[in-house]
Amino acid sequence: MKRFRDQEVRRREMVRKQLAARGIADERVLAAMREVPRHRFVADHLVSSAYGDHALPLGQTGQTISQPYVVARMSELLAVDPEHSVLEIGSGSGYQTAILSRLARKVYSLERVDELAKEAIRRMRELGLGNVKIQTFDGTVGWGEFAPYDRILVTAGAPELPKPLLDQLGAPGRLVIPEGSRRGQRLVVYDKHADGTVERHEGEMVVFVPLIGRHGWQD
Numbered sequence: 235m236k237r238f239r240d241q242e243v244r245r246r247e248m249v250r251k252q253l254a255a256r257g258i259a260d261e262r263v264l265a266a267m268r269e270v271p272r273h274r275f276v277a278d279h280l281v282s283s284a285y286g287d288h289a290l291p292l293g294q295t296g297q298t299i300s301q302p303y304v305v306a307r308m309s310e311l312l313a314v315d316p317e318h319s320v321l322e323i324g325s326g327s328g329y330q331t332a333i334l335s336r337l338a339r340k341v342y343s344l345e346r347v348d349e350l351a352k353e354a355i356r357r358m359r360e361l362g363l364g365n366v367k368i369q370t371f372d373g374t375v376g377w378g379e380f381a382p383y384d385r386i387l388v389t390a391g392a393p394e395l396p397k398p399l400l401d402q403l404g405a406p407g408r409l410v411i412p413e414g415s416r417r418g419q420r421l422v423v424y425d426k427h428a429d430g431t432v433e434r435h436e437g438e439m440v441v442f443v444p445l446i447g448r449h450g451w452q453d
Contacts, residue, residue: 241273241285248272248285253306260310266336267306274357275299275327292327295347297443299327300389304440306333311410311423311437312385314338319380321402323373323445324389328354334387335363342380344373346446374447376402383407391419391442396449405430412442416451 249268258264273284276299280290289298300308308330314320314337325331325345331354334341343366345351351370358366369377373388374396382404388411395411403409407426412419421437444451 241271244285245272248287248302252287252303256303258303258306258310260313262314262337263306263309263333266309266333267302269336270329270332271361272299272302272329274361275329275332292350295350297326297347297350299329300442305330307438308387308389308410308421309333309337311421312387313408314385318384320385320387321377321380321383321399322387322389323376323399325351325354325368326389328357328368330387330389331366331368332358332361332363335366338385339365341366342377342383343368344371344377346370346372372447374398374445374449378402385409386411388412388445389442390445390450391416391440392445392450395422395424396445396447398449400424400426400432412440416444417441 249264273281276284276290289301291298318338319340320334320338322343325343331343348370351368355368376398381402384404384407386399386403386409391412403426405426406428409424411422413422414420418441421440423435425433446453
C-alpha cells in the first residue's frame with residue numbers, strides 16, 4: 235500500500251512540476267496524467283525512473299516511451315472531446331494510448347512491433363481500459379475499417395504526412411504528427427474543416443523514433 239501511495243505522490247509531482255509548470259493547461263489532460271500509472275508501462279528495472287522528465291527505452295525494440303511533457307503536449311494539441319473516436323499510430327508501451335482512453339470515447343491503436351502490441355494489450359486489460367482496440371499493422375496505412383476518425387495522433391517521426399491518414403480523418407477533424415528528418419521533427423497540427431479544406435500549423439521541435447512503413451521511412 236505504501237508503494238502505491240509513493241507512486242501516486244510521484245505522479246502528482248510529475249504533473250505539477252513537469253506539466254502544469256511548463257504550460258500544460260488542459261484540465262482533462264492533467265487529470266489523465268495524474269490517473270494513469272506510468273510506472274506500469276516501463277520495464278521493472280526502470281520503475282524508479284518512470285516519472286522523470288525524459289523518454290525511456292522499451293527493451294531491445296529500438297522504441298521508447300515518450301517523456302511525460304511530450305505525451306501531455308501532444309494530447310493537449312489533439313483537443314480530444316469525450317465523444318471522439320481516436321486513431322493512434324504507434325502504440326509503443328501503451329502509455330499514450332491509456333492517456334487517450336481517458337479522454338476519448340474509443341481509441342484504435344496500430345503498432346508495427348508485435349511484441350509491443352501484445353504487451354500494450356495486456357496492460358489495457360490489467361488496467362480495465364475497455365475502450366481501446368490495438369492491432370499489429372503498418373500504421374502509415376491507417377485503419378480503414380473504423381474510419382473516419384475525429385482525431386488522429388502519430389507518435390513517431392515522419393518525413394511527411396502519410397496520405398492514407400489524412401484520408402481517414404473526419405471532417406471536421408484534427409491530426410497531430412511529428413514531421414521532419416530522422417534526427418529531429420516539429421509537431422505539426424492538421425485541421426480538416428467541414429468543407430474538406432486542410433490547414434497546417436507547425437509547433438515546437440521534438441525528437442521521435444522514425445515512422446517506419448509504406449508511407450513513412452523505409453526500415
